[in-house]
Amino acid sequence: MDVLSAPTSIEELQDRLLDLADSLPKRLRQCADYVAANPDRVAVSTVAEMAAGAGVKPSAFMRFCQVLGFSGFSQMQRLFRESYSQNWPDYTTRLEKLRESGADSPSALLAEFIEAGRLSLENLAKTIDPRALDAAIKAISEAQLVHIVGLRRAFSVAAYLAYAFEKMNVPTMLHDAVGKLDSRHAFREGDVIIAITFAPYTAETVDLAHAARRAGARIVAITDSLTSPLRQLTPLVLTVSEADFGAFRSLSATLSLAVALVVAVGAAEREVKK
Amino acid sequence: MDVLSAPTSIEELQDRLLDLADSLPKRLRQCADYVAANPDRVAVSTVAEMAAGAGVKPSAFMRFCQVLGFSGFSQMQRLFRESYSQNWPDYTTRLEKLRESGADSPSALLAEFIEAGRLSLENLAKTIDPRALDAAIKAISEAQLVHIVGLRRAFSVAAYLAYAFEKMNVPTMLHDAVGKLDSRHAFREGDVIIAITFAPYTAETVDLAHAARRAGARIVAITDSLTSPLRQLTPLVLTVSEADFGAFRSLSATLSLAVALVVAVGAAEREVKK
DNA sequence: CGTTAGATGGAAAATATGTTCCATTTTCGA
DNA sequence: TCGAAAATGGAACATATTTTCCATCTAACG
Incomplete structure (x- = not known):
């Protein structure tokens, strides 16, 4: 042999x-x-x-x-x-090694972030619950007005959602906290709020979600992990866990989810209007 | 317990x-x-x-x-x-399953966007020019103040950059065009402006870039394709071409580039301070 | 039918892995 | 600020699992 x-x-x-x-x-x-x-x-x-x-x-x-x-x-x-289980169990270890070996040339860093993004996307494909997604889309497309709340790290996702919904002619309000003004009295029954936050969870976002709930609005949460405080507020939770790099988190998966959400809602609304 | x-x-x-x-x-x-x-x-x-x-x-x-x-x-x-035993399938199988769930079912859409994101990332890895990246990082880390300009679609990237630079203690100004106020007189010699725009190019962004140039600031452009109007303004161009699906463009690659940029600048500044 | 090369199963040795225990550190309340 | 209680990390110990080795068996061939 x-x-x-x-x-x-x-x-x-x-x-x-x-x-x-x-x-x-x-x-x-x-x-x-x-x-x-x-x-x-x-x-x-x-x-x-x-x-x-x-x-x-x-x-x-x-x-x-x-x-x-x-x-x-x-x-x-x-x-x-x-x-x-695609090889990201030792992802943190790999990054540490990269650091130690001094190979932190910008291109090497970029390669790592690209890899992190790729893994996040694959992981999203593996873990997304299609029923949760369907339910979230149904809720959003029935909404009078869609509020979008995401601050700090999540703000870029919120901004993108607002942009994309706008393009799809879905009535939207982006809570951007400009001037520390919050618009918590804008929530109405029949509205939906998309709340986005990742660990460490932003208190303002969670607050606003509470306010929305008291006003009788439905909440769609985009968050990570089972321990998110948003989970207690709503059954409509879309879970995305991103690979992170120290303090920085790739947002690839979250944004892909966001755009899918928007397009699906757009399609659903067209259905309704027919 | x-x-x-x-x-x-x-x-x-x-x-x-x-x-x-x-x-x-x-x-x-x-x-x-x-x-x-x-x-x-x-x-x-x-x-x-x-x-x-x-x-x-x-x-x-x-x-x-x-x-x-x-x-x-x-x-x-x-x-x-x-x-x-129910055997969570691997990425490819899982993606197919998502796609099979009906032509424009939410899951199928998500699968497409995930795939688009992945392609974009792979493409970025292949096409990025390490020298351009190095040059951009050098310029940014020498800056007195980093201006970030990106509107509409690109705003979410701009917001993320602003967030991440802030976390890295890099002095940053996000031009958000709130109230249609633009801050074109904030540009100074010694500043760097990161301008982000994709086809169809946002006029305001290009305008601001011109203003910055007149004021003697250096410009780092994050844009797509060779025909971008930013290309005439600066040699520091980072090209990202995203795969798109329908009218929507994934931002996965752009965001990975953004975060790599920030971390590399953070590292470079620490070097300088030593 | 006897011989031999190869295949087989069992048991012992080596290794990896899981688990417990306890000294040290941290946290929290008085 | 101090002391008690809880949490933590490290090392020792126990167990499970892998791996090797060899005596025995089987089948093929002269």
């Missing part, structure tokens, strides 16, 4: 599985079949479990991994684990 | 997380946030990895599991591994 280098992707592994399957002795063949049929189990099982599933002894499964070119089961498992 | 029985489903666990989050000490709170934001990691990570992700020591994470009612990490992980 040749000394093969380990596959570097699941696809590569599957190819190799196909190549080898015929030339494999009985027990190893069983392993191959089992892995091919249950690739999802590999990431979360022990050798013992995999072996039992394939109907072989652990040591046989071990040999199977080695025949595929891995040093052992652990290495093979790593492949499956990484492809399952 | 009550002796609680272990949650038997992920939903139950999330509820409990919400209940407890506020009453948890700092480190355990970090664990809660991390788990809430990355539930998919739990199935495939070790305590050490989870702890590192949450920024705590393994023993703290351990205590966190126990506070939730589990005997330890292993028991909690078992819960996540069992529910793993």
Whole structure:
């Protein structure tokens, strides 16, 4: 048997599985079949479990991994684990390393932020709850007036929403806190307020959301994580968790969500008018 | 703290997380946030990895599991591994699923915008000119005062820049055109103005850039394409071309560029002060 | 039918991982 | 400001899991 280098992707592994399957002795063949049929189990099982599933002894499964070119089961498992949860668990660590290695040339920084944005987008695709999205859009398109509240970090999202809704002819009010004026008395029953805030949550935004609720307006929250204070105010929560870089957070995912929201509301309103 | 029985489903666990989050000490709170934001990691990570992700020591994470009612990490992980069968698909599969949910369903729209954002980011990585970036950063970090001008679509980028520079202690003035007041007489020699505009180019932004030039300020342009009117005003041009979907343009790439710019300037200024 | 190369299973060794305990630090209230 | 209670981090300990090794078994070939 040749000394093969380990596959570097699941696809590569599957190819190799196909190549080898015929030339494999009985027990190893069983392993191959089992892995091919249950690739999802590999990431979360022990050798013992995999072996039992394939109907072989652990040591046989071990040999199977080695025949595929891995040093052992652990290495093979790593492949499956990484492809399952895209590699941003150690994202913070990576940034620290980057810092230490002094490679903070602007281009390297940019590359990191690009990567952070990409991961955030992928994560959004994986975690968005389509029903929550539908519900939020329904609420917004039924609104008399859409209030948009997002301050500090979230202000740029709020500004973009205001711009885009305007372009879609959706009546909108951007609460920009200019001159420390807040417009909390503008909320009416039948209005919807889109409140955007991320940890550390801006008190004014949460305040305004409370005020809106007292006035009988519905609230759509765009926020991160389960522990957001907005979560207690409304069932309409869109969760976006962005990869952050120290104090700075990519807003790629949030903005993509924002624009999707606007376009969908625009489409929904056209429907209604027909 | 009550002796609680272990949650038997992920939903139950999330509820409990919400209940407890506020009453948890700092480190355990970090664990809660991390788990809430990355539930998919739990199935495939070790305590050490989870702890590192949450920024705590393994023993703290351990205590966190126990506070939730589990005997330890292993028991909690078992819960996540069992529910793993529904197999959260990878990014590509998931995106297809979102798209399949009907031509202009919200989820399908979101999928398109996510994809557009990703393309923009990739494109930015490929096309950015590192020398232009370096030059822009040098100019900005030498500035007495950084003016930021971006209106309409570009306003959200401008707002983000203003926020981020502020956090970095870089003296900044955001030209927001509130009340149609423009502050064209604020430009001074030694200042830098960051002008942001995309086709169709906003006249006010270009105007202000001209005014800044007359006043002897340097201009850094963030714009698209070769035909931008800002290109005649300054050699310091950062080009970002965003993929668009329908009438709407993703801002993912522009914002990543913006944040990289800010952090690099922050780093450069610290250098200077040393 | 005997020999041999290869395959197999079991058990021991090595390693990784989870868990507990306790000294030190921090926080909070008197 | 001090003292008590809680929280924290580190290290020791316990357990689980992986990996290796080798005696035994099986099948193929002369």
